[in-house]
Amino acid sequence: MNPDLPVTFQNVSKRYTQRDEDFLACRNLNFSVAEGETIAIVGETGCGKSTAMQMLLGLQQPSEGRVQVLGCDPFKEFDALRGQVGIVFQTDRLLPWRTASQNIQFGLQVLRIPKARRRRIAGEWLERLGLSQFADAYPHQLSGGMRQRVAIARTFAIEPRVLLADEAFSALDEITASVIRVDLLRLVREQRTTTIFITHSVPEAAEVAERVLVFGRPGQVVKEVNVRDLSSREEAAAEIRIGLQMARAESRRCETSPT
Ligand SMILES: Nc1ncnc2c1ncn2[C@@H]1O[C@H](COP(=O)(O)OP(=O)(O)OP(=O)(O)O)[C@@H](O)[C@H]1O
Ligand SMILES: [Mg+2]
Known part of the structure; x- marks a missing residue:
């Protein structure tokens, strides 16, 4: 684990208990975000994106593995991170x-x-x-x-040194969303804030992020798309869509395979 990176997830799993049964929301999740980097996380509904972010915010504790934010364990050192991690939600709250x-x-x-x-x-x-x-x-x-x-x-x-935007634009009409997306991106770049966008929108991920993590179920990185290395946002979007297909195929395989 590199302590200099503002966000690191190392072999993180999260188990919830649902109706007396264990339920895995994240499995062996590994990723990190560099200082000032903007990443996006995409993945189908229920694949564990928000669960991962709750662990990042210290609102949930990993069942296994380690989460580190700005050199701290966000669950155990919750107060140390106060004011350092900002969040923009879907609704303005x-x-x-x-x-x-x-x-x-x-x-x-x-x-x-x-x-x-x-x-x-x-x-x-x-x-x-x-x-x-x-x-x-x-x-x-x-x-x-x-x-x-x-x-x-x-x-x-x-x-904040780290910003999370969880579906920050999805409650807005498309025109308003695109204007506010530009505003937010401008601020992120001006302030050099390390940023994680969570979105269901492939074009949005390709537009806002330098790197996109495609999540599969239960919460794990199925594909990483380095937008910087590609020639266009369209090419990035195509790569993200391939990742989503891989994630879907994997979750169907898990559903149909005998336990
Ligand atoms: N506090 C909780 N207790 C029990 N199960 C939970 C809890 N929070 C989430 N889950 C379950 O974990 C799984 C992942 O949920 P999560 O909210 O992380 O998904 P998501 O990827 O953010 O989905 P969406 O795209 O719909 O926001 C879901 O099946 C959900 O029902
Ligand atoms: Mg969510």
Whole structure:
């Protein structure tokens, strides 16, 4: 395990108990992400992508193997990583009783940043995301796209070193999604944030990531696509689709083979 890499999964398995039976959500999962790298994880529904991310966030403990984030065990050293890992979810998860500015300040408040500094940081992020006029608007007064922008501003305001975006655009219409995707990518590149995008969309993975991991069931890397080495995003998308076919064939083989 290379301690210099911000994210490392080494032989990680995760077992859940479902209706008194053991259920494997990840099996021998191995991958790492380099400093400042942007990767995407794609895989069919239920293959263990979010489970892997919950282990990365320290919300679940691996049954076997090791997860390391910024040199820490995220489950055992949860507090050490506070404020260092940011998340953008599918839904904005804004607090309805707080204005856009107050929502952006939320994480800063948790980190005990003084009020005047919090306000200034929120103002800067509102401006960077074109929301200055809406600082005092409540979530119900904003469109879905604007709310997601506020959520992105809230995430970046804490200046996370690692960013997770789990289906961050899938609740938005395609036009809004593509605009916000560009915004988020711009920020990721400006801030040089180590980023993991989780998505069901092959074109999205090919567009946002330098490297794509195709997950099979139970959570494992079936194919790795190095977008940087390919001549076009279309070629990357084709490679990702081959990976998804391999994953499907593998999970069908497991379903039909006698145990
Ligand atoms: N807390 C839990 N307890 C029991 N089983 C769980 C738990 N969380 C997830 N699972 C199971 O683990 C498997 C993987 O789920 P996970 O949410 O990681 O998949 P996913 O790849 O993120 O799917 P999707 O693309 O639909 O978001 C699923 O079969 C799910 O039912
Ligand atoms: Mg998921």
